[in-house]
Amino acid sequence: MESQSSMRSSDEPAPVFRPIKSQRAFEEIATQIRAQLAEGKLRVGNRLPSERALSEQFGVSRNTLREALRSLEHSGLVRLQKGATGGAFITEASGETISTGLLDMFHSGSILPAQLTEARIWLESIVVREACQRAVPNDIENLRENVRQAEEANAQGDLGKRAEANLEFHRILARMTGNPVMVIVMDSVLAVLRHFVQTIGPYENSFVLPSRKRFIKMMEARDAEGAVAEMESSLKRLQRSYLSLAKEAAPAATAKQTTESFAEIPVRARKSSSRSSG
Numbered sequence: 001m002e003s004q005s006s007m008r009s010s011d012e013p014a015p016v017f018r019p020i021k022s023q024r025a026f027e028e029i030a031t032q033i034r035a036q037l038a039e040g041k042l043r044v045g046n047r048l049p050s051e052r053a054l055s056e057q058f059g060v061s062r063n064t065l066r067e068a069l070r071s072l073e074h075s076g077l078v079r080l081q082k083g084a085t086g087g088a089f090i091t092e093a094s095g096e097t098i099s100t101g102l103l104d105m106f107h108s109g110s111i112l113p114a115q116l117t118e119a120r121i122w123l124e125s126i127v128v129r130e131a132c133q134r135a136v137p138n139d140i141e142n143l144r145e146n147v148r149q150a151e152e153a154n155a156q157g158d159l160g161k162r163a164e165a166n167l168e169f170h171r172i173l174a175r176m177t178g179n180p181v182m183v184i185v186m187d188s189v190l191a192v193l194r195h196f197v198q199t200i201g202p203y204e205n206s207f208v209l210p211s212r213k214r215f216i217k218m219m220e221a222r223d224a225e226g227a228v229a230e231m232e233s234s235l236k237r238l239q240r241s242y243l244s245l246a247k248e249a250a251p252a253a254t255a256k257q258t259t260e261s262f263a264e265i266p267v268r269a270r271k272s273s274s275r276s277s278g
Contacts (some may be wrong), residue, residue: 019059029068095184132224133174
């Protein structure tokens with residue numbers, strides 16, 4: 001028996017697909033399925049017609065159809081399930097494909113470490129300002145609990161747990177905006193940042209937790225400008241540490257690239273970073 005979410009009501013329009021004439025048939029199949037979703041003829045939870053039915057509608061071989069469905073699965077739009085009750089189901093899209101795309105760009109050198117950390121500072125300023133305006137008492141308590149967890153991990157010498165708690169602090173702030181776009185973008189940037197930080201090894205960040213406590217007080221007082229300034233100061237200090245360690249840890253060619261990318265940061269930003277690093 002089909003689940004309720006995969007069943008289609010009698011008055012719900014059924015998707016109608018056209019025969020494919022393009023040489024890159026699998027791309028056009030994916031485009032048509034996306035169009036049906038945009039028009040409301042397909043919804044999250046719906047199961048697509050069988051492979052045989054879809055192959056006939058599109059006028060393509062089953063191999064071509066499977067290639068298209070796999071591409072949609074990789075993009076997070078379709079879930080392929082095997083078995084008697086299986087098939088291709090429209091699934092709720094996530095930001096995983098954005099994270100993967102950014103990580104691929106970072107690996108290929110299209111995004112440099114200085115650009116990553118700089119964008120993170122810009123994004124955080126927007127998030128903090130909005131989160132400060134929309135914060136409720138429970139949000140502030142979640143931030144305090146996160147700091148307590150980070151302190152506990154730090155006391156235990158568990159650097160991995162401490163790092164995850166520090167990243168979660170920023171995810172909490174993104175969720176406080178109430179905007180799913182900001183949550184997805186923040187998650188994606190943090191995913192790449194986590195990878196970058198893992199490549200440079202341990203770093204000194206004893207200033208982070210005291211800064212977080214000052215930051216929370218400003219959030220609680222609805223001092224958005226003060227909260228933004230505190231966060232920027234902390235992140236710029238981290239940025240300087242990250243880039244310095246990346247230069248030391250990287251092979252000669254990569255180190256040169258990192259140095260050059262740091263030089264691309266406006267002089268004003270670099271001077272601010274130097275001041276905040278003490």
